[in-house]
Amino acid sequence: xxxxxxxxxxVIAGVSIAALAVVAAVATASVAAAAPGPPTITTxxxxxxxxxxxxxxxxxxxxxxxxxVTVRVDNNGSITTGCIVEAIYTDDTFACDVTxxxxxxxxxxxxxxxxxxxxxxxxxxxxxxxxxxxxxxxVTITNYPEFDNxxxxxxxxxxxxxxxxxxxxVFIFYGxxxxxxxxxxxxxxxxxxxxxxxxxxxxxxxxxxxxxxDGFDVTGAQTSPDVGDFLDGEMVPPPPQTSISVSPAxxxxxxxxxxxxxxxxxFYSVEVPEGDxxxxxxxxxxxxxxxDSSILSCTxxxxxxxxxNFHTEQDVAETSLSYADDYILIPDxxxxxxxxxxxNRSVTFSGxxxxxxxxxxxxxxxNAVCSVTLGAGPSWxxxxxxxxxxxxxxxxxQSVGFVADPPADFGVLGSYDGISAATGSISVTxxxxxxxxxxxxxxxxxxxxxxxxxxxxxxxGSPLTPGQALSLSATGxxxxxxxxxxxxxxxxxxxxxxxxxxxxxxxxxxxxxxxEPGEHTLVAIATPPGGVDSILSFPVTVVPAAExxxxxxxxxxxxxxxEVAVPITVGAGGAGVDRAQPAALSAISNSIPTIERIFxxxxxxxxxxxxxxxxxxxxxxxxELLNSTLASNTRRMGRWYAxxxxxxxxxxxxxxxxxxxxxxxxxxxxxxxxxxxxFVDPDxxxxxxxxxxxxxxxxxxxxxxYVSSWISAAIIxxxxxxxxxxxxxxxxxxxxxxxxxxARVLEFSPGFLxxxxxxxxxxxxxxxxxxxxxxxxNIGVIVGLSVFAWVGFSILTAVMTGExxxxxxxxxxxxxATTAEGLTAALxxxxxxxFLDGHEVFRRSKLLWAGSFTxxxxxxxxxxxxxxAGETGEVADVGFWMLVMVIFAAVTLTxxxxxxxxxxxxxxxxxxVEQPVDAxx
Numbered sequence: 001x002x003x004x005x006x007x008x009x010x011v012i013a014g015v016s017i018a019a020l021a022v023v024a025a026v027a028t029a030s031v032a033a034a035a036p037g038p039p040t041i042t043t044x045x046x047x048x049x050x051x052x053x054x055x056x057x058x059x060x061x062x063x064x065x066x067x068x069v070t071v072r073v074d075n076n077g078s079i080t081t082g083c084i085v086e087a088i089y090t091d092d093t094f095a096c097d098v099t100x101x102x103x104x105x106x107x108x109x110x111x112x113x114x115x116x117x118x119x120x121x122x123x124x125x126x127x128x129x130x131x132x133x134x135x136x137x138x139v140t141i142t143n144y145p146e147f148d149n150x151x152x153x154x155x156x157x158x159x160x161x162x163x164x165x166x167x168x169x170v171f172i173f174y175g176x177x178x179x180x181x182x183x184x185x186x187x188x189x190x191x192x193x194x195x196x197x198x199x200x201x202x203x204x205x206x207x208x209x210x211x212x213x214d215g216f217d218v219t220g221a222q223t224s225p226d227v228g229d230f231l232d233g234e235m236v237p238p239p240p241q242t243s244i245s246v247s248p249a250x251x252x253x254x255x256x257x258x259x260x261x262x263x264x265x266x267f268y269s270v271e272v273p274e275g276d277x278x279x280x281x282x283x284x285x286x287x288x289x290x291x292d293s294s295i296l297s298c299t300x301x302x303x304x305x306x307x308x309n310f311h312t313e314q315d316v317a318e319t320s321l322s323y324a325d326d327y328i329l330i331p332d333x334x335x336x337x338x339x340x341x342x343x344n345r346s347v348t349f350s351g352x353x354x355x356x357x358x359x360x361x362x363x364x365x366x367n368a369v370c371s372v373t374l375g376a377g378p379s380w381x382x383x384x385x386x387x388x389x390x391x392x393x394x395x396x397x398q399s400v401g402f403v404a405d406p407p408a409d410f411g412v413l414g415s416y417d418g419i420s421a422a423t424g425s426i427s428v429t430x431x432x433x434x435x436x437x438x439x440x441x442x443x444x445x446x447x448x449x450x451x452x453x454x455x456x457x458x459x460x461g462s463p464l465t466p467g468q469a470l471s472l473s474a475t476g477x478x479x480x481x482x483x484x485x486x487x488x489x490x491x492x493x494x495x496x497x498x499x500x501x502x503x504x505x506x507x508x509x510x511x512x513x514x515x516e517p518g519e520h521t522l523v524a525i526a527t528p529p530g531g532v533d534s535i536l537s538f539p540v541t542v543v544p545a546a547e548x549x550x551x552x553x554x555x556x557x558x559x560x561x562x563e564v565a566v567p568i569t570v571g572a573g574g575a576g577v578d579r580a581q582p583a584a585l586s587a588i589s590n591s592i593p594t595i596e597r598i599f600x601x602x603x604x605x606x607x608x609x610x611x612x613x614x615x616x617x618x619x620x621x622x623x624e625l626l627n628s629t630l631a632s633n634t635r636r637m638g639r640w641y642a643x644x645x646x647x648x649x650x651x652x653x654x655x656x657x658x659x660x661x662x663x664x665x666x667x668x669x670x671x672x673x674x675x676x677x678x679f680v681d682p683d684x685x686x687x688x689x690x691x692x693x694x695x696x697x698x699x700x701x702x703x704x705x706y707v708s709s710w711i712s713a714a715i716i717x718x719x720x721x722x723x724x725x726x727x728x729x730x731x732x733x734x735x736x737x738x739x740x741x742x743a744r745v746l747e748f749s750p751g752f753l754x755x756x757x758x759x760x761x762x763x764x765x766x767x768x769x770x771x772x773x774x775x776x777x778n779i780g781v782i783v784g785l786s787v788f789a790w791v792g793f794s795i796l797t798a799v800m801t802g803e804x805x806x807x808x809x810x811x812x813x814x815x816x817a818t819t820a821e822g823l824t825a826a827l828x829x830x831x832x833x834x835f836l837d838g839h840e841v842f843r844r845s846k847l848l849w850a851g852s853f854t855x856x857x858x859x860x861x862x863x864x865x866x867x868x869a870g871e872t873g874e875v876a877d878v879g880f881w882m883l884v885m886v887i888f889a890a891v892t893l894t895x896x897x898x899x900x901x902x903x904x905x906x907x908x909x910x911x912x913v914e915q916p917v918d919a920x921x
Contacts, residue, residue: 037062149233
């Protein structure tokens with residue numbers, strides 16, 4: 001067997017080596033030099049401000065080439081400084097620092113040259129970024145006037161304006177000669193507006209106080225004037241803190257002052273003549289601590305209805321005085337308080353009060369038994385169910401929503417709702433419940449019970465079918481009546497129910513499924529407590545359930561005994577397949593054509609060439625046109641593009657750090673991508689077919705990514721002595737998801753299996769021609785492995801006979817996955833977009849790119865696209881894909897036109913005056 005297969009293997013090996021040699025030879029085509037696109041400065045942002053003179057500048061490059069970037073700093077038309085940095089072709093970012101001489105406004109721009117360009121033609125000038133560095137504004141305090149200020153706190157907050165990005169130091173002057181640093185502002189905001197609050201732990205107290213604020217610019221020099229802004233005033237103690245509690249005709253005061261103060265209070269009765277202001281008489285009483293104390297507590301009881309005032313004073317060292325006023329409204333006691341004992345032994349309390357006030361009835365122990373808020377009228381009542389016995393009850397009234405209105409120049413005000421004195425006590429007696437009456441005499445048992453007259457509802461006499469449900473009911477039955485529903489000839493109980501307090505019987509029953517068709521009797525038996533059975537019966541006819549009627553020709557043929565084959569869809573999600581069988585078809589099984597099937601239909605081959613040209617004209621060229629327009633609109637589009645690029649880089653770094661080893665990272669990426677690809681199957685889930693399909697996809701992905709990268713690296717190292725490494729590309733998972741979504745929307749099988757999660761990077765610095773050769777070598781190896789897998793699938797399909805096995809289907813699906821994943825990924829990689837390898841080839845040689853792209857697109861169209869709609873690969877399927885590509889081209893060209901014509905008014909090019917720079921190359 002080995003000797004029979006060895007010639008075929010040698011032929012295949014010779015063909016692959018020849019194909020790789022042709023690709024390598026074509027890759028040596030010369031490339032044309034061109035100036036790189038303009039750089040984009042992303043950091044700092046325009047109009048940024050800085051506290052230091054050194055500014056870090058970074059940004060993005062338009063092309064993947066070896067470049068030298070020059071950043072220049074312009075100050076009022078004069079270039080003052082700058083920096084130069086080199087970027088290798090694998091990096092599309094740059095970064096360097098520039099230093100400005102001092103505070104001022106500066107403009108940053110950047111250009112670059114391609115180091116492989118003999119003429120070093122500079123790129124267009126980047127976007128211009130303007131930045132501001134510091135200022136030396138004088139400091140000013142703005143939230144207080146210069147004189148006669150009074151602060152009720154020892155830590156007032158001072159606000160003002162001063163040197164932006166500089167610092168502020170505030171000094172405090174107190175007593176005869178005391179002074180200290182009150183607070184500092186380490187960095188004044190860019191707006192120049194600052195605020196500062198000192199610590200309460202300072203040595204200053206209450207009394208005459210002054211502040212001075214000194215300002216310093218970003219260099220540390222004191223701003224003009226040499227002595228900062230002054231602020232005079234006095235520290236006065238805050239009002240004493242008071243709290244009020246009320247009880248019937250009584251009020252209590254709790255007051256506390258600052259440390260070292262003495263607190264006292266005078267108690268006034270306030271008269272309010274109608275339409276006049278408050279009138280205060282002499283103090284009714286006073287409250288003072290036993291000694292000098294900052295804490296006060298006192299209570300005044302037996303208060304008459306009216307307004308009462310606590311005037312609480314705080315004295316600090318006999319030099320500073322502050323006070324607070326609290327007002328309490330004591331209402332009248334409720335009037336006409338009465339109680340009524342009701343027949344059900346509840347008690348209703350009633351009386352009169354002031355509209356809007358709250359009335360509370362107090363029972364034993366002065367516990368509230370009920371409360372009510374009066375409306376517009378004076379009358380009220382509330383009902384309770386007290387315990388049996390005699391108890392005394394009183395009523396109180398509390399004001400609601402009282403707000404004092406004293407003279408405007410009074411101190412801090414507090415308003416409280418007081419409680420009236422209680423009414424006189426009334427005695428209420430609640431009698432015990434009456435003794436139960438003896439039961440009525442028993443009926444004469446000698447009289448024979450009679451059946452109940454009743455009517456059963458819910459059955460209209462129509463024929464019944466097995467399984468039919470009935471809702472039966474009756475009304476007016478005695479409580480406790482038991483109702484049993486049966487169907488006879490042979491009695492079968494359908495259900496039983498007991499009548500409740502409402503006298504209603506309701507029962508849902510179902511005709512037995514095994515009940516024979518024919519004549520039967522529906523029987524309902526009602527038996528009241530202590531009574532006799534009351535029986536209702538209804539003749540019923542049971543008929544067979546209706547048979548479902550089908551007009552389907554297949555069903556008719558089956559009914560007539562004709563054997564009908566059940567079609568099984570191949571490559572369409574396994575519809576009609578028992579997925580519990582491990583060897584059953586999956587969504588990718590047989591989803592690509594074999595060699596025999598393609599060559600048996602010459603029209604398919606012709607259509608594939610047409611599709612390849614359509615992909616070139618409708619997909620690739622519009623994509624490059626849009627790509628170049630995006631590059632020339634970097635000022636408007638660069639920020640979001642840079643954000644996406646940076647996000648991809650951060651995701652890659654995070655993934656590498658989490659997985660730690662490249663082998664584990666590669667395995668995880670392959671498994672994740674295979675799981676995502678699995679969803680091209682609409683029936684993908686937890687079943688043996690899905691598991692086998694996932695393993696097949698993982699095998700194919702491993703061959704297309706890791707195996708192809710290993711082979712490419714060996715060829716590149718052997719032919720050009722260039723070192724490479726296998727790289728991880730977790731961002732490709734996004735493209736895998738997008739591809740699966742497109743496949744499901746377009747119902748395309750085996751799906752757009754896009755996403756090279758493992759790639760090849762050059763670790764040796766080489767010129768652009770070698771990079772192009774390396775790219776084409778890698779793509780050639782991927783296409784070669786895909787074609788070999790296709791040939792293997794065709795041979796395996798031809799030799800497999802009989803029932804499929806799990807191993808056979810696993811190998812077959814793996815070959816399909818390798819073919820589809822490899823050809824789709826190779827075609828996607830050759831698209832001339834800025835972040836794909838195809839852009840590098842396109843920029844160096846458009847003819848070389850067009851030939852490579854057309855070749856891959858032809859193979860892709862021949863093997864993958866014609867089978868998108870099914871197994872037969874009809875040429876009619878081509879029209880659908882032509883429509884998809886025309887829509888893509890229309891959308892792409894529309895976006896290009898918008899960016900191209902609107903970009904004329906937003907040119908990124910800025911006139912640049914050549915000046916020497918300070919930074920050395």
